[in-house]
Amino acid sequence: MSTTYVGVLELAAGAVLLSAVMTLWRRSVRAIVSMLRLQGVALSVVAVDLALHEHEHALLATGALVLVVKGVAIPALLRRIAQRDPRSRESRPLVNVPASLVFAAALIVLSYVVGTRITALAPSVVTNLAPLGLATVLVGYFMLVTRRHAVSKIVGLILVDNGIALMTFLLTSGVPLIVELGASLDVLLVVVVLQFLMVSMRHHSATDRLTEMKALHD
Amino acid sequence: MLILAILVTSLTATGIAAALTWRPWIGWMTAASSAVVLGLGVGLSVTSLSGPQWALHHSLRADSLSAFMVVVIGAVSLLATAFTSRTMHQELTSGVTTTRYARHYVVLTQVFITCMLSAVLTANLGVLWVSIEATTIATTFLVSHRRTDGAFEASWKYVILCSVGIALAFLGTVLIYYAQLHTSGVAHHASLDWTTVMSAAHHLDPRVTRIAFALLVVGYGTKVGLAPLHSWLPDAHSQAPAPVSALMSGVLLSVAFYGLLRFRAVAVAALGPAFPRALLLVVGLVSLLLATVMLIAQRDLKRMLAYSSIEHMGLLAIGAAVGTPLAIAAVLLHILGHGVTKSVMFLSAGEISHAQGTTEISRITALLARQPTLGGIFGFGLLSLVALPPFSLFVSELNMARAEVDAGLWWAVAISLVCLAVIFAALARHARQMLLGGAADVPPTALPTALPASLTTLLVGALVACVVLGLLTWPLQSLLVHAAQTVTP
Amino acid sequence: MSADFWYGALATLIQVVVVAFGGPLLVGLMSKVKARSEGRVGAPVTQPLRDLWKLVAKERLHARHASVVLGLAPTVILASTVVAVAISPLVSTRPWLSSSADILVIVYLLLTGSAAAALGGLDVGTAFGGMGASRAMTIGALAEPALLVAVVALSIQSKTSNLPGIVSATLAHPDWVLGPSRLLALGALLIVVIAETGRIPVDNPSTHLELTMIHEAMTLEYAGPELALATLGEAMRLGLLFSLVANLFLPWGISTQRSVMSLVAGVAFLALKTTFVALGVALIEVRSAKLRLFRLPELLAGGFVLSVLAVVTGLVAR
Amino acid sequence: MGLYLAALGLCAVAAAAGALLPRRRRVTPTALLGALGCLAALTAALRILVTGDAVTFHTAQVLPLTGLSLSLDPLGAWFVLTSAFVGVAACVYLVGYAREGLASRTAMAMFMVFLLTLVAVPAASSVMSFMFFWELMALSSLLLILADQSRHPEARSAAIWYGVMTHLGAASILLGFLVVAAGGGQSFSDLSAQSSAMSPLARGIAFLLILLGFASKAGAVPLHVWLPKAHPAAPSPVSALMSSAMVAMGVYGIIRVGRDLLHGGSVWWWVVVSLLGVASALYGGLHATTSTDVKRLLAYSTIDVVGLVLIGVGAAGALGDSGLGSVAHVAMMGALLLVLAHAGFKGALFLAAGAVERATGTRDLDLLGGLIHSMPVTTLVVVVGAGSIMAVPTLSGFSSEWLLLQGLLHGFGAASTPTVIVVLLGVVALALTGGLTAVAFVKLVGIGFLGRARSPGAAKASEVSMSMRVAMIWLTGAGVVIGLVPGLLVAALDRAAATGRARDAATGLAHGTGLVLTGLHGAIAPAALLGGLVVVMVLVGVLNQRATQRRVRRVEAWGCGRDEQTPRMQYTATSFAEPLQRVFADVLRPQADIEVTHVAESRYYEQSLAYENRVVDVVEARGYRPIIDGVLRVGRGARRLQNGSIHRYLALGFLALLVVLVVA
Incomplete structure (x- = not known):
């Protein structure tokens, strides 16, 4: 087992989680999107690294797909949204930044506790990194819950998705290609849908505070 | 054969609707296609009684459960699509929609139905997930079809809540796959194919399967509308046009539930x-x-x-x-x-x-x-x-x-x-x-x-x-x- | 026809005749006693009988809006009482149909009479008839249960609710008579009898003020022969109840053998016993004032409680 | 079985006819088909009661996953007889009565479905079959209550009360059944076998659950609140069926489950049943006396009679468990005979109430009066019905109450104290309700039918159509026959009340015209008593005619010297019951409002005086209202849960995820 391979893998996986935590820390929407791009790239590095090591062509293709979708397409879309948005800051999160970071730490601990139960089945250098993916999922979800800005919400959603993708790569070296393809495209489509919604809303209605709408309730 | 016929019928109707501008007869055409699906579903039910059917190199599979779900989908979509013409007519006359959006509506409805059909007819649990996630995308536009504030709000909530929920279901699916990769004892080719998963189910690692099933319940449960991730449901159902609400409530929830039923079988085999x-x-x-x-x-x-x-x-x-x-x-x-x-x-x-x-x-x-x-x-x-x-x-x-x-x-x-x-x-x-x-x-x-x-x-x-x-x-x-x-x- | 049948027929006939004449005489006797104790001479004991005779000869008058019920009610009152008298163990324990002389039969026959009287009162469509019917039914609703339960208390020991059966069993077990259960039941029965026969303190049979009337208000619209029937019915009812009280608690002298002499003796004993009861009730009437209508439930509830106590005591002593 | 199935089939065909025939040709054919079906059921039930052979039927083709099981034994046949007996009358009555709402497609079909379920419930012999017919009965009767809702808006809230209570009851019954059926078969024979192996506690819980449901259907206090609302609100033929047949189904269920399926259990079960009975008898009787609405009065009186029946059933159960099997048998026979008798007279009374409403446009006793002149047949029916329910000797209510009392009296010999207390309370309740019932029904007859008309509607009344009269006379006539020669039914009654429990073979009822207890001292001969009454009345009547001039002179009634009296001076139903209401004020809690408006010039003169007197159901006001209010408060509070904030929704999901991860 080459150390470079492991080193790159650990670095990239760490970058995925780190960028997730960073999104919690940063307030500027543009910065958040950059973090997301970083994360997409790191994710594709993980996939490619694994693919090269295990000679999985399917996984290589997946890595490329991830790079295109999560490293390029989605951040670009989000950037476009953010540019049109006059208020491009996550001004008032429901849980403030320091507290968010504390929560994130707690969530990471939790993911290690849970993750070890998963990795215990087949412990190896690679699978042992899987808790990072779970932590990314939880941090992403946390972001989704606590951030008010529409773009932040979308980013949270993608973080969850990236975390899952990371786990997929680490645990199983990628699920069958068709599934992975479907999954990635679905994410892309969801983002497109969300973007479309935001645009239509802005076009259609006076308010663009999509996430603050509370007209539908009991 | 029947399996393919079902999907082809639905896809053909989708294609026709997409190719032409909105006319009332297109609504009736989709209703007819639903009726055909229902009929084929009944036929499939009969043939499936003697054993599972396969199609397209074992990527499509229909046992009695799938056939039954096809019948459900066919029946409900027959009801819903029969109302398409009327609903569109009402909306066009009252100016709620335009012929362009009417065409979107028909196409998306058909895509929606086709996704559900593929969800129940696929042999692969991963494709099942993809199909169900795809319904989210199709229905989001249907929920926002009326283009009112409420409709946008509902579809926003719908897509966010469902996407995050269904993502967890994907994680669960992956974990099942992971557990299957590392089954002890029996050597076999790991895949998300239903028969393969079921044959290995007894040997799956219980700890991983536990977590996987929990995630699947939360994930598919969101789509089923189970608490506490149900919150999208009242909003979406109340804002969508009536036929869409009918489809969502009548079958979409049940199709997601169908996924849960499948995974429950796996989990029971592995965990008791x-x-x-x-x-x-x-x-x-x-x-x-x-x-x-x-x-x-x-x-x-x-x-x-x-x-x-x-x-x-x-x-x-x-x-x-x-x-x-x-x-x-x-x-x-x-x-x-x-x-x-x-x-x-x-x-x-x-x-x-x-x-x-x-x-x-x-x-x-x-x-x-x-x-x-x-x-x-x-x-x-x-x-x-x-x-x-x-x-x-x-x-x-x-x-x-x-x-x-x-x-x-x-x-x-x-x-x-x-x-x-x-x-x-x-x-x-x-x-x-x-x-x-x-x-x-x-x-x-x-x-x-x-x-x-x-x-x-x-x-x-x-x-x-x-x-x-x-x-x-x-x-x-x-x-x-x-x-x-x-x-x- | 067997000898039993003819004996029964004779007993029935004697009972009906004795009560038909005895009832009014008891009413007369009580008025006499009351008059005497108040220092008046009073009407002769036979005055009620003479009144009846006088009424029979009078013209039939019906109120303008009355229906057939007005004419029918006195007949029903009388008939239900006569049937009850005919089958009860008064002079003999074996009159006709004595096997059917169940507590429930007698109580509900009396209730039928009361209901008929009330309906007759309501038929005319005046305030007084309704008032009387309302009050009488209220009192009846509270008194009948006490009557039923009091007799049930007696039936526990004798293991039958058949009245001749109770009488015969008491004859066979004289020691029962002074049991606490019997005494309680006697108290309850006396209250019921006073209420049912409309005596003071429940009702004043000799009032002529419409607003204080209870029973009289119902019969206000009767005249001539129908008034006679109703009055006779009421008098016989009084006779029946007094006789039942007498025979259930002191059954001696009643005819149990199939002989004419025993029947004659039965009549004599019955006359004696009922006279005593009548004197007792008259004394109560003399010594008490009429209660307000809304105080009555307390008295009647007392009677009911006494009767339930009688049952409980009977069960405990069993 | 063939005939019985044919009866069910005929009812189903009638339902289809009601749903499909065009309006103008709908009512008569449908009603006659229904009547035919009921007659077939009547015959089938009689045959089973005569031969004593149970018949069974099972098909897997109906009711998915379980199949339909029917089995008709003498006990079931007795209740089928009861339902079919009233059903015939209700159908015939319908021909003349159905109009507007009741003649609609839905209502006619539902009426026939209701009949079908009434004759099917006593035959259902598996949990699923039973619940199917039971709930179908609830559904059809619920819709029938609403048949006339456009003219009687109070029917709407009545229907909700009824629906909710019956739904709760059905849930309770179902749960009880399932507890017994757990882990085994669901047919009644399986239940009977499985229950023997259950622990006494589990069996007791199952019984209580089932009792709760059946007692609510039977209208036992405190589960009765729906009954005085629903029975009056329904169209009269439906009220008749509900009050006489449907209520009996509750009694049937208690007997079937408690006695047959759970084998009697312990004494306390039956103490509970009896206490329900005592409460119902007294409460129902009391409210019947103060009600001024004819049908409400009848409904409360149904609660009263159900109470008596439950006293009989409870005493029979307790006595059976105390070793007095023969006496228990007598009590049970009394209860069953009372069910049949009640069906006859209460059915007739409800039909008569419908006739009165049709003729006068009102059911309020305070607006009626003098109907005897314009509606002689209806009046006769009401008088006989009232006489029966007041237990006038020789009428049907009397025979059954007598039998019941015999069962109770001889039960004083029981060794166990709870049993004796049950019996004692039963006797007391029987005695007290006798008096209360008399007040209520003297009021009904005297205020409603005698005296003078209190409203223009009552003054203009005329007798109702032939079919309605025929229906009322059928019930009344049959009731009179049952009362006069109860001996006819002795064999059937004996079979219906029979249990597997050992009893002294010599004890029971002798065959004959009257009722003669064998082995115990007690007998009545209603026919002979009636003979005596008739002879005396004829004699008196003849003498009365002979002794005086034949002509009766009409004069003004006495009015303290006032010449003319108006109908408004009469006692009303409210005033008639006022003394008794005052006596029981602590239980009834009457509310009276007096509003005095003074003349402007002086406070010593009144311009107008308004008096209002209401008697509300205390159980409803104190027992149910707080629960309803509580539930509504919870519902209003819960609305804040879904406040529309997506953050909150997401947070809920996040929490769920965390919990699930920790737990897994």
């Missing part, structure tokens, strides 16, 4: 029945309780129906928790009965809100006097919904209760029966307000767009079908028993 039962029981009971309290003082007709869907999904979850062949057979019958009834309810609610210009319960009055036929359909639909005989929901609920008590869950039955009684009271109060409330001597009003005889017949026919299903054994029993066997040990 205790953990899946506890988990499903908790979410089922919580959903039921939530639906109960939310229905008591409900103010909106469509939200009322939506919460009633949550109630029924809770019941299904409790039934699935038990998981005996009887329970699953009853669950399946309940899926069909609920699907047909709920779509009748949503469609008639659509007519009601169109005629009365509101969905607010307190402003809908004397329906029986104003529109006796529509009011009658709505009233009988409610009776079916609260599971009174001779409607089929009665039979399925009772048999679920039987199975639950057999499994020692009499306390859960007690709780659910109390909830059902409160729900009955709540629905009865609301129905009284809408059907009989207000001035009693309102003459029947001749609406300019009264429900045409064909659609009336269809709705009445659907209710009669519920009665027949609840009364007679021959149409379904063997299929139900067979289908239940595919996901029970």
